[in-house]
Amino acid sequence: xxxxxxxxxxxxxxLTACSAGLGRSSDAADATxxxxxxxxxxxxxxxxxxIVWNLxxxxxxxxxxxxxxxxxxxxxxxLCDTLLKSDADFRLTPGLATFEQVDPHTLVYKVxxxxxxxxxDPLTAEDVAYSMNRAxxxxxxxxxxxxxxxxxxxxxxxxxxxFSTPDELFNHEMASIxxxxxxKTYAEQAGKNLGAPSGGVMxxxxxxxxxxxxxxxxxxxxxxAYWDSERRALAKSVKFTFVTDSTALTQALNAGEIDGAYxxxxxxxxxxxxxxAGRLVFGPSMQxxxxxxxxxxxxxxNVKLRxxxxxxxxxxxxxxxxxxxxxxxxxxxxxxxxxPNDQKQVYQEAYQPFVKERSFDVAKAKALVAESGYQGQELxxxxxxxxxxxxxxxxxxxxxxxxxxxxxxxxxxxPLAFDQAGYDPTKRQGLDLLLxxxxxxxQDPLEPLxxxxxxxxxxxxxxxxxxxxxxxxxxxxxxxxxxxxxxxIVAAQQLYEPDSALIPLVENSTITFLNHRLSGAITAFSxxxxxxxxxVGAAG
Numbered sequence: 001x002x003x004x005x006x007x008x009x010x011x012x013x014x015l016t017a018c019s020a021g022l023g024r025s026s027d028a029a030d031a032t033x034x035x036x037x038x039x040x041x042x043x044x045x046x047x048x049x050x051i052v053w054n055l056x057x058x059x060x061x062x063x064x065x066x067x068x069x070x071x072x073x074x075x076x077x078x079l080c081d082t083l084l085k086s087d088a089d090f091r092l093t094p095g096l097a098t099f100e101q102v103d104p105h106t107l108v109y110k111v112x113x114x115x116x117x118x119x120x121d122p123l124t125a126e127d128v129a130y131s132m133n134r135a136x137x138x139x140x141x142x143x144x145x146x147x148x149x150x151x152x153x154x155x156x157x158x159x160x161x162x163f164s165t166p167d168e169l170f171n172h173e174m175a176s177i178x179x180x181x182x183x184k185t186y187a188e189q190a191g192k193n194l195g196a197p198s199g200g201v202m203x204x205x206x207x208x209x210x211x212x213x214x215x216x217x218x219x220x221x222x223x224x225a226y227w228d229s230e231r232r233a234l235a236k237s238v239k240f241t242f243v244t245d246s247t248a249l250t251q252a253l254n255a256g257e258i259d260g261a262y263x264x265x266x267x268x269x270x271x272x273x274x275x276x277a278g279r280l281v282f283g284p285s286m287q288x289x290x291x292x293x294x295x296x297x298x299x300x301x302n303v304k305l306r307x308x309x310x311x312x313x314x315x316x317x318x319x320x321x322x323x324x325x326x327x328x329x330x331x332x333x334x335x336x337x338x339x340p341n342d343q344k345q346v347y348q349e350a351y352q353p354f355v356k357e358r359s360f361d362v363a364k365a366k367a368l369v370a371e372s373g374y375q376g377q378e379l380x381x382x383x384x385x386x387x388x389x390x391x392x393x394x395x396x397x398x399x400x401x402x403x404x405x406x407x408x409x410x411x412x413x414x415p416l417a418f419d420q421a422g423y424d425p426t427k428r429q430g431l432d433l434l435l436x437x438x439x440x441x442x443q444d445p446l447e448p449l450x451x452x453x454x455x456x457x458x459x460x461x462x463x464x465x466x467x468x469x470x471x472x473x474x475x476x477x478x479x480x481x482x483x484x485x486x487x488x489i490v491a492a493q494q495l496y497e498p499d500s501a502l503i504p505l506v507e508n509s510t511i512t513f514l515n516h517r518l519s520g521a522i523t524a525f526s527x528x529x530x531x532x533x534x535x536v537g538a539a540g
Contacts, residue, residue: 037284037509044520044537050237051518051536054249054261057384057415058215058242063195064131064180065140069419070263070439070528073177075218075240078531080182080203081228083109083128086175086529090443096123096181096204097159099174104166104480109159109174115227117183118208125154130184132159135177141423142178144450144457145170148477166478168485169446176441176529206233206534217241220533231530234520234537244415245386253277253513260518260536262527264511267388269324272513282326283510283523287439288335289327291381291397293501294421294431296462299379300501304372305406309503310358312365312404313397319506322392327506331355332497333452334489335507338445343486347445350490354497365404378407379432382421385412393505394435408433423458437508441529445489446477453496462501469496 059072067076085095097109115123129152136146148167153160163170173179182194186202193199197212204227207220218240222233241258243249246265252258256277264272264280272280291309293300300306315329330336331354339347381397383390391412398408411431413421421427421434428434440447451459453469469492476488512523519539522532 036282038281039284039522039524039526040535041279041281041514041519041521041523044234044518044535045540046538047234047236048518048536048538049235050239051235051533052239052241052257052259053533054241054243054252054258055218056261056263057244057419059218060416060419061195062201062209062212064177064182064201065135065137065142066195067177068141068423071240071242073528074262074532075220076177076180076201076203077205077527077529078207078220078233078238078533079201079205079209080180081115081205082176082529083174083179083181084171086172086442086526090172092172092175095175095179097128099171101171105163107161107163107171109161111157111159112227113157115204116225117186117202117204118223119183119186119202120225121183121185123181123183123204125157125159127184128159128181129154130187131181132161132179134182134187135179141458142173142176144454145173145178166480168480169442169444169450169477172442172444173447178441206231206531207238210237215242231534233531233534235533238533244384246388253515256515259515260513260521262510262512264513265387265389266323266326266511267392269326269511275513278513278515278518281512281514281521281523283512283525285439285508285510285525286337286441286443287437287508287510287525288330288337289323289393289435289437289505289508290330290333291503291505292434292436293462293503294382294428294434295425298432299374299377300432301462302372302374303499304368305374306501306503307498308365308368308372308404308406309401310500311361311368312400312406313503313505314360314400315505316360318393318396322389322396323506323508326509326511330504330507331358332493333500333502333504334445334449334493335440335504337507338440338443338448340443340445340482340486343482346483346486346490350493362400362403369405374406376405376407378409380409380411380430381433381435382411382413382418382428382431383435384415384418386415390435397435425461428461439525439528446473446485449473449489449492449496450477452502453492464496464499464501466495466499468492 055071082095083097084092097111100108111125132152148163148165150162150164183202190199197214200209206226210219210221212218220238250268250271319327383394394410401408455465472488472492476485479485510525514521520535
């Protein structure tokens with residue numbers, strides 16, 4: 001995930017549009033223009049032998065609790081089942097388990113009978129508890145989700161989770177990589193190679209991991225013994241490629257060499273909009289693009305200088321020109337797509353003052369730069385190499401920063417190094433800003449805010465520590481009343497936004513391309529928490 005991978009980690013641009021998109025007819029889909037948000041293309045009509053699908057970058061791991069990148073999470077969505085399933089409207093349904101909130105401090109998961117791992121061994125409560133405890137470990141990128149968990153214990157076919165304090169967020173995250181289940185025996189035998197090309201993973205999903213050729217591809221084969229009849233795969237095999245150059249990917253899609261891809265660069269929209277090989281679709285999204293202050297020291301430790309960035313960027317022009325309409329301006333670190341549907345008005349009222357305060361104003365930015373005491377030091381802005389839209393965005397930021405008196409050097413990083421910089425501080429040494437995307441897995445503001453604002457979290461790059469903000473967010477997570485929770489979060493927003501180390505730029509749509517020979521693709525960002533390749537099959 002780019003700026004922050006999981007925050008975090010996913011949000012929907014209007015879940016009503018998402019629901020409507022699920023019912024589109026074939027004719028409507030064929031006539032789709034990228035300005036119309038669709039959550040899913042018409043159901044596939046049959047099986048296919050193989051699908052070649054491109055990832056936005058090679059995963060750095062397939063160990064579920066740490067697979068917080070676009071590619072890693074996408075691949076694992078097809079391999080490893082989660083405790084719960086989440087639909088496009090974030091409604092939870094049983095996955096590998098049913099659940100009961102026994103009391104505010106106790107959740108009990110009853111493990112589904114009849115599920116088997118790819119090797120034929122049955123799924124047990126011990127496997128579930130083991131996987132959850134691995135995710136709970138402080139070394140895990142998703143350990144924040146487990147921060148209030150006191151114990152996880154298996155007995156019979158049940159796993160009991162005890163909380164030190166009530167936690168309204170936890171159960172929603174069990175439909176994400178935080179709730180993925182691996183086989184305990186296999187994981188222990190794999191040791192440090194678990195999730196690596198040499199060790200792989202053992203799960204129960206609709207596809208099995210066949211091979212991972214580092215630097216080339218990951219190949220999956222269909223699990224014909226899969227337990228979930230609604231999500232059985234139509235493709236016998238899926239080959240994931242790792243083309244990171246947007247021009248090369250566009251050429252391969254147009255030539256039919258690659259069947260499809262998510263996270264298409266907005267710069268490729270004009271070339272793919274009229275493609276004869278397939279269709280381009282914009283979908284409801286839980287993604288944002290922004291600038292993240294990369295370290296606690298350096299010139300950007302100065303709040304006034306960070307505030308200058310909030311007003312020196314023309315977000316409207318960026319969304320229109322660079323993102324080709326596949327984005328809308330964003331003005332706070334809390335994206336509007338995280339707002340729970342029943343509390344949107346509360347968040348909207350708190351949001352509007354920031355829109356006014358952070359509208360494009362070079363004169364205001366210059367004044368803030370002068371107040372900051374900035375002396376013209378070069379700020380290093382890291383981008384993902386091969387991403388034309390990222391490069392164009394960085395150039396726009398560079399130009400507009402120069403107009404305000406700020407000097408920026410653009411530093412392209414190899415895709416894997418850029419992904420690692422998102423969660424590893426040693427990879428951010430010498431960098432001042434990261435330009436990239438982030439996403440959430442639940443429509444809950446506490447997910448991104450906790451990952452980026454609470455002390456000690458992986459995506460809190462500047463070491464932000466405000467006792468009152470921590471108190472408000474902690475109490476909000478303990479509160480099951482949505483109105484009261486919204487009040488606390490909005491109160492926290494008033495405190496952290498003036499000091500924010502994140503300069504939001506736009507809220508993105510998910511851009512998907514699919515070859516005409518195929519259909520059934522999930523085109524909303526909900527694909528990331530689903531076995532998305534299982535639904536893709538023959539169009540006719």
